[in-house]
Structures are given as C-alpha cells and as structure tokens.
Amino acid sequence: MSRMQVRFLRTSFGSRIAYATVGSGPPLVMVPPWSSHLEAFWELEGYRRLSSGFATGHTVVMYDRWGTGLSDRTRDDLSLHADVQVLDDVSSHLRLRRAALFGSSHGAPAALEYAAANPRRVSRLVLYSMETGSGPDDPRWNAFRDLMLADWEMGSFTLGSVLLAGAGKEEISSFARLWRRCTSAEMAVGLQDAAIRHDTSAAMAATRVPTLVVSRQDDRLISAEASRRIAAAIPTAELVLLDGEAHLPHEGDVDSLVAAVLAFLEPAPHPADGPSDSRSAAETGKLTEREREILDLLAAGATNRAIADRLVISVRTVERHTLNIYSKLGVRGRAEAISAIYGRPPESAR
Incomplete structure (x- = not known):
C-alpha cells in the first residue's frame, strides 16, 4: 500500500479538513492526535505499517486535525467539543452509518465523547494512550509550554525526547522537524491547554460501546496505572498493556498494537x-x-x-x-x- 490520495471536506464550522482512506471493508476512523499531517505521516514507515495493518479487512479513514497538517490552520475554537463536531462532520461527509473509532493521545477523548453521545453510530471504540487531563497547574506541562513558545525548535526537540524515549539524537531531531511541519507552537500550546482542562469522567461513565483501552506498559507520558483507571471507569472496557515505552502508536512494536486492535475489532458472530x-x-x-x-x-x-x-x-x-x-x-x-x-x-x- 504505497499511495494515498488526500481529499478535502467542509465542516459545519466552514473549515477545510484534509482526509484520506485506505483499504476496504467496515470503516475504522483514526481520530487524529495532538497534531497531524497526512502527507508527512505517510512518509513514516511506522505510520504506514500501522494504517496498512488496520486496513487489513477495514476501510481506514484518516484526517488532519483542525488547525494542523493540511487542514485549515486557522482555528479559534480550540475546545474538544469542536474536535467532536469535526469527527461528526467527517462521518457525515463519508456517509458512515456506523464505524469503529481509533483515538490516540488527544484523539482518544474526542473519540470517547463522540461514542458516548452517538452509541448507535460507533461499533467499537479503541482508546490508545489516553490521558484524562492533568489540569492547568501541571508543572511539567507549564515548563514545556514556556519553552515551546519561547523557542519552537528547542521545545519540539525537548518534547520529542520524551515522546521517543530511548531514541537517538537524529531520530528525535527528525521527529521535531516533522512536528514543526504539522503545526505552529501557538496552536500546539493552545490545543494542549484546552485538552488538560477537559473532564472526560462523565463520558467514561456513560459509554456503552465495546471499548479497548490500550497503551504501552512503560509509556513515559501515560502510566499503566492511569490506563487501568480509565478502563475501570468505562463499563464496557477491556484493558491491554503492551510491552514497550513508545507513546506514539506508530513507534516501537507497531505489529503488536495492530494485532491487539484487530483482535478487538473482529466482528462477533451473529x-x-x-x-x-x-x-x-x-x-x-x-x-x-x-x-x-x-x-x-x-x-x-x-x-x-x-x-x-x-x-x-x-x-x-x-x-x-x-x-x-x-x-x-x-x-x-x-x-x-x-x-x-x-x-x-x-x-x-x-
């Protein structure tokens, strides 16, 4: 699967969203993380491996988050509710009556909120490395925030060293360049500021869609205990902790993640x-x-x-x-x- 054709749609906000599809079969929507860039991500072997793996038996829908990538970079409403509406607009545009959702990092809360509000339109829900919000007084984020706004190049490299735990300098530098290609420092900070203030507890309790909570055991940003708490708060959730420490789904042992997700997505016999x-x-x-x-x-x-x-x-x-x-x-x-x-x-x- 070497080619990907990018298309565009208009949301109810009037913004332009870039999207692409690969594979065939029941739809699986990949809700974008903190920032994304379809063309840049597709250049990554790990991302192609991830999406192509999901495309085994599924039509995989990918789109760039509003404010990042090939989607419109101008965005005033940074709330999670706006991301949920964009997901709804993408689903409506593609006439997806019912689809599975894969939300990673920032995309996980948006997928969760959508599934809680639209259970008949979501067949299965996968939450990868989901965070419930650390609150505005998190000293670690405040330090990253100041550095990113002061020096985007250094800030992207510093955060990349955390996201790519154990990687070499050149690999981290490549990631930092990719991230700067995805979005601006101001947009990245604004989206994270909004994310850490959002409370997902009501949506977790209300979700009735079959849900898989999955993360890497030694993820440096999302602890195994945090994933356990999330799974315990969702009545229909199963928990899978994979080996490794990679926070990004397309890093580390991608094949194990694909296998766990596909096993969960396999339709139950009628x-x-x-x-x-x-x-x-x-x-x-x-x-x-x-x-x-x-x-x-x-x-x-x-x-x-x-x-x-x-x-x-x-x-x-x-x-x-x-x-x-x-x-x-x-x-x-x-x-x-x-x-x-x-x-x-x-x-x-x-």
Whole structure:
C-alpha cells in the first residue's frame, strides 16, 4: 500500500479538513492526535505499517486535525467539543452509518465523547494512550509550554525526547522537524491547554460501546496505572498493556498494537450465524485449541499472570487470546464468556 490520495471536506464550522482512506471493508476512523499531517505521516514507515495493518479487512479513514497538517490552520475554537463536531462532520461527509473509532493521545477523548453521545453510530471504540487531563497547574506541562513558545525548535526537540524515549539524537531531531511541519507552537500550546482542562469522567461513565483501552506498559507520558483507571471507569472496557515505552502508536512494536486492535475489532458472530448452544460454538472451531485452554483456566478463576505462567507464554499473549475469545463469542468480559460456555460464573465469583 504505497499511495494515498488526500481529499478535502467542509465542516459545519466552514473549515477545510484534509482526509484520506485506505483499504476496504467496515470503516475504522483514526481520530487524529495532538497534531497531524497526512502527507508527512505517510512518509513514516511506522505510520504506514500501522494504517496498512488496520486496513487489513477495514476501510481506514484518516484526517488532519483542525488547525494542523493540511487542514485549515486557522482555528479559534480550540475546545474538544469542536474536535467532536469535526469527527461528526467527517462521518457525515463519508456517509458512515456506523464505524469503529481509533483515538490516540488527544484523539482518544474526542473519540470517547463522540461514542458516548452517538452509541448507535460507533461499533467499537479503541482508546490508545489516553490521558484524562492533568489540569492547568501541571508543572511539567507549564515548563514545556514556556519553552515551546519561547523557542519552537528547542521545545519540539525537548518534547520529542520524551515522546521517543530511548531514541537517538537524529531520530528525535527528525521527529521535531516533522512536528514543526504539522503545526505552529501557538496552536500546539493552545490545543494542549484546552485538552488538560477537559473532564472526560462523565463520558467514561456513560459509554456503552465495546471499548479497548490500550497503551504501552512503560509509556513515559501515560502510566499503566492511569490506563487501568480509565478502563475501570468505562463499563464496557477491556484493558491491554503492551510491552514497550513508545507513546506514539506508530513507534516501537507497531505489529503488536495492530494485532491487539484487530483482535478487538473482529466482528462477533451473529446468533443466526451459528448454533444456539454456545458450548457447540467452541466445538465447531470458533475457538482455537489454545483459546479453549485459556477459557478453561479463566473459568477456574486463574488470573492472566497465572495463566501465562501455566502455559509458558506472556501476559500480553494471554490478553490477546482473551480478546479473541470475547469477540468470537460476542460477549463483553470474562464472566459473560464463562457463562456462555459453561452456564455458570467463574470460580473466583462463586
């Protein structure tokens, strides 16, 4: 997948938004992060790998955030609500009656708010490295903010060294140049100022769309504990913590992220498509031998760590198999999966 054609649409604000699509199949909308640039991002091998991976069986919709990239750079309303409206305008323009959403970083809260307000238009929701807002008094952001406004070149490099933890100087410099190509210092600061003030707690509690909360275990900006809290606050959420420390989705082990997302997006079988006895669903091959083995251990009350130790596999692999089980059985969690197969709650709940 070597080519991408950029098109433009007009939003209800009158602004021009750049967008592109790749692949075919059910739609998956990638809600843009802090800043983006379709053409510049497509030059990155990791981003092409990410979007092309998602395009395996899906029509992937990408667009530049208002105020950044090839979209209109003039933007007065920096609120998250404006980003949610743009997402709605993109969906309406492309006549997407129902789509999955992948929101990363700044894009995650916008995707969450949209899904909470429009549950019938969202099939699945993926929140990658989502932050709930640190508040305006975060000393770390205040330091970055002052540096970015004073010296955009140095500020972009400094923040890049955090986002690309462990990368060399040249790689960080390349990222900083890319970021400056995406947006201005003033726009970047304004968007972040608005983001840290937005409270997503109501949207998390109201979300009823099947949701995957995913991040890297050692992300230096979004802690694993923060991801756990987000997953716990969303009634329909599953949590996957991947190995690594990359904050950006197209950095680090991209293939593991793609695999986790695709496993979650795999459509659940419709009751009319298979036997009514859910035990026979496993017996007819909807679950692999390994998935049945893991489900048996889940039913016995084993934790993911205990299952990993028992089967000599990683916890991440257990989580991936578990997501596959839920998707194939059309359930939303461990208790429902065990009840569907065995007709009883797990041992730990008895």
